[in-house]
Amino acid sequence: MKLLRELLFPVIAVVVAFVVGGVIVWVIGDNPFEVYGLLLGSALTWPDGIGYTLFYATPLIFTGLAVAVAFRCGLLNIGAEGQLYVAAFACAWVSIKLGGTVIKDFSGAPIGYGWVSLPAVVLVPLAVLTAILVGGAWGAIPGWLKARFGAHEVITTIMMNFIAVALVSYFTQYYYKAPGDPIMESVPVGEAAHIPRLGAFVPGLPERLPLNVAFLLALLACALVYVFLWRTKWGYEIRATGANPSAAEYGGISVRKQIVLAMAVSGALAGMVGINEVLGYRYRYYDSFSDNYGFTGIAVALLGRNHPVGVVLAALLFGMLQRGGIFVDAFSVHVSKDLVQVLQGVVILFVAAELLFRGPFGRFGLLKRSKV
Amino acid sequence: MNNIFNVGLLLSAMRLATPLLLAALGGLFSERSGVINIALEGLMLAGAFTAAAVTWYAGSPWVGLASAVLAGAAIAGIHALACIRYRADQVVSGTAINILLTGVPALLSGAFFLSTGSTPQVPKEQLMPYTPIVIAAVLVPLTYYVLYYTPFGLRLRAVGENPEAADAAGVSVNGMRYAAVLISGALAGIGGAYLSIGQSSLFTRNMSAGRGFIALAALIFGKWRPVQTMLACLLFGFTEAVAIQLQGVHLFGGEEIPTQFVQIIPYVLTIVVLAGFIGTSRAPRALGIAYQKEK
Numbered sequence: 001m002k003l004l005r006e007l008l009f010p011v012i013a014v015v016v017a018f019v020v021g022g023v024i025v026w027v028i029g030d031n032p033f034e035v036y037g038l039l040l041g042s043a044l045t046w047p048d049g050i051g052y053t054l055f056y057a058t059p060l061i062f063t064g065l066a067v068a069v070a071f072r073c074g075l076l077n078i079g080a081e082g083q084l085y086v087a088a089f090a091c092a093w094v095s096i097k098l099g100g101t102v103i104k105d106f107s108g109a110p111i112g113y114g115w116v117s118l119p120a121v122v123l124v125p126l127a128v129l130t131a132i133l134v135g136g137a138w139g140a141i142p143g144w145l146k147a148r149f150g151a152h153e154v155i156t157t158i159m160m161n162f163i164a165v166a167l168v169s170y171f172t173q174y175y176y177k178a179p180g181d182p183i184m185e186s187v188p189v190g191e192a193a194h195i196p197r198l199g200a201f202v203p204g205l206p207e208r209l210p211l212n213v214a215f216l217l218a219l220l221a222c223a224l225v226y227v228f229l230w231r232t233k234w235g236y237e238i239r240a241t242g243a244n245p246s247a248a249e250y251g252g253i254s255v256r257k258q259i260v261l262a263m264a265v266s267g268a269l270a271g272m273v274g275i276n277e278v279l280g281y282r283y284r285y286y287d288s289f290s291d292n293y294g295f296t297g298i299a300v301a302l303l304g305r306n307h308p309v310g311v312v313l314a315a316l317l318f319g320m321l322q323r324g325g326i327f328v329d330a331f332s333v334h335v336s337k338d339l340v341q342v343l344q345g346v347v348i349l350f351v352a353a354e355l356l357f358r359g360p361f362g363r364f365g366l367l368k369r370s371k372v
Numbered sequence: 373m374n375n376i377f378n379v380g381l382l383l384s385a386m387r388l389a390t391p392l393l394l395a396a397l398g399g400l401f402s403e404r405s406g407v408i409n410i411a412l413e414g415l416m417l418a419g420a421f422t423a424a425a426v427t428w429y430a431g432s433p434w435v436g437l438a439s440a441v442l443a444g445a446a447i448a449g450i451h452a453l454a455c456i457r458y459r460a461d462q463v464v465s466g467t468a469i470n471i472l473l474t475g476v477p478a479l480l481s482g483a484f485f486l487s488t489g490s491t492p493q494v495p496k497e498q499l500m501p502y503t504p505i506v507i508a509a510v511l512v513p514l515t516y517y518v519l520y521y522t523p524f525g526l527r528l529r530a531v532g533e534n535p536e537a538a539d540a541a542g543v544s545v546n547g548m549r550y551a552a553v554l555i556s557g558a559l560a561g562i563g564g565a566y567l568s569i570g571q572s573s574l575f576t577r578n579m580s581a582g583r584g585f586i587a588l589a590a591l592i593f594g595k596w597r598p599v600q601t602m603l604a605c606l607l608f609g610f611t612e613a614v615a616i617q618l619q620g621v622h623l624f625g626g627e628e629i630p631t632q633f634v635q636i637i638p639y640v641l642t643i644v645v646l647a648g649f650i651g652t653s654r655a656p657r658a659l660g661i662a663y664q665k666e667k
Contacts, residue, residue, distance in 0.1 A: 155646060159585075162636060292471075336483075338479040341476075342479060345472025348464060349454060352461055
């Protein structure tokens with residue numbers, strides 16, 4: 001019964017969003033049923049549709065978990081976007097430096113970017129760890145700013161997003177771009193840093209699909225977050241802080257510590273997007289690669305009711321929309337893939353304004369929040 | 373190197389500060405009344421798109437500007453309804469509006485103009501390159517006056533600082549907040565209109581490019597006060613102008629100056645100010661809390 005109630009509001013929000021989106025599509029002059037058929041149908045074909053849907057869902061599971069962990073502590077991490085950028089860049093940096101990247105210049109002479117060439121058994125764990133630690137550190141900064149100075153995390157994380165984007169684009173442009181490369185991207189990482197695509201193991205799934213081991217890592221992260229939040233002392237203290245900071249403080253929990261810890265864990269989860277992107281997909285750092293993963297993570301977490309299982313379900317839904325959006329762009333007359341953004345926006349709005357569904361006497365659904 | 377800092381730079385700083393100032397003043401009304409408005413980015417996009425599309429159809433920038441005001445206010449109305457009537461989390465609602473508005477204008481441009489998300493070019497004689505600058509300049513003393521010397525401003529500040537007391541004194545807390553959020557949408561709409569039919573001549577996808585967030589930063593940097601906020605906007609406009617001027621400029625040894633470091637100045641300053649390293653920036657006391665009458 002409790003599960004049913006938990007599921008009810010997200011489902012209503014999604015249905016309402018689809019209705020609103022359908023009306024917009026109809027006003028624009030296309031047939032909503034055809035557009036939705038295209039949107040969802042193209043995401044469920046085997047192997048391409050499902051393979052890409054899972055691939056697009058991977059970063060959203062990470063960012064959804066990131067936002068959910070912070071939310072459980074009463075914090076809104078709008079900084080997942082910045083955290084995943086610095087983490088992805090750091091991950092690529094380690095894989096270039098320790099992966100022994102060598103490229104050829106115009107004349108064919110080799111230019112070495114790496115220091116050493118480590119074998120995969122050492123390099124991959126190092127690169128993965130780097131993404132996690134750097135994301136965590138970038139997330140911990142706004143946590144510390146809040147714990148130490150009371151600076152509101154919403155504003156500081158927004159500011160740190162811009163700082164992150166500028167920093168990594170600076171390093172890419174001036175230090176790690178191949179000479180003459182017109183695209184803002186780093187040199188490729190060492191081949192030892194590549195993680196396998198799932199096509200290598202799953203029968204019927206071609207290896208050209210970018211779905212990779214990072215997807216399994218995302219599912220593992222969900223399980224770990226569950227254990228962390230509901231089966232460890234730290235998780236309990238984080239949730240207690242989120243539920244009622246003054247009661248937690250009174251009960252002997254250091255609220256300041258929990259804020260920093262929750263933001264660090266949150267940032268680490270967001271940083272894991274870099275593993276999927278750099279080690280599993282593009283094999284280099286590609287500037288501004290994130291398709292608003294950090295912000296969509298907010299939608300994923302809210303729709304998934306800040307629970308790891310809900311996050312996976314919501315990420316799969318948004319992964320489907322992203323895959324289907326490409327087909328809507330290509331095959332429908334008037335409607336573009338921007339419809340996906342509209343659906344996401346409406347979903348968050350309705351999940352946030354849950355009271356709308358509970359009636360005027362319903363209780364306040366979301367976590368109480370501190371002041372900006 | 374010597375000729376970088378000149379009158380042109382100051383003029384360019386003023387032009388770049390204008391959309392920030394309009395949006396930040398909008399944010400000021402909303403936040404002084406107690407409603408967080410991180411939706412400024414989306415509201416600017418709504419204004420930018422509407423202004424360009426309507427000006428193109430109607431052939432008059434005034435009609436375009438008026439429509440941008442209405443569009444900004446209408447979208448802000450959604451935010452107000454969610455936050456005030458349905459007591460939604462104000463940051464989440466603002467985020468939803470921002471995501472929604474990265475989609476809607478592009479979707480509509482694509483449908484109406486069969487483009488990839490931009491509007492057709494508005495002819496040069498129908499652009500409005502100066503009026504919004506004047507509007508912004510006039511709005512600063514006007515906001516100051518309204519905020520500190522009118523009953524409306526007193527009530528606005530009261531509902532943002534102590535809604536219970538304001539309510540007890542007979543002020544409609546939620547009524548004031550609706551008004552404030554709608555004003556913020558209207559002003560951010562003008563800011564957006566300036567981007568599309570003032571600085572540019574068409575709407576392009578995500579053309580606000582984070583200016584709504586810089587405006588928010590300026591508001592905090594300016595301690596939620598009109599004159600200080602204007603100074604913050606001018607400072608941020610100036611850093612942007614410098615960043616543009618420095619593009620492609622080579623230093624003594626032929627090294628290019630990385631503009632990224634100039635671009636991040638507003639964000640770093642805002643964090644520094646929020647952390648209390650340079651004075652303190654205190655938010656209205658009731659900011660972010662939906663008001664519910666005692667039963």
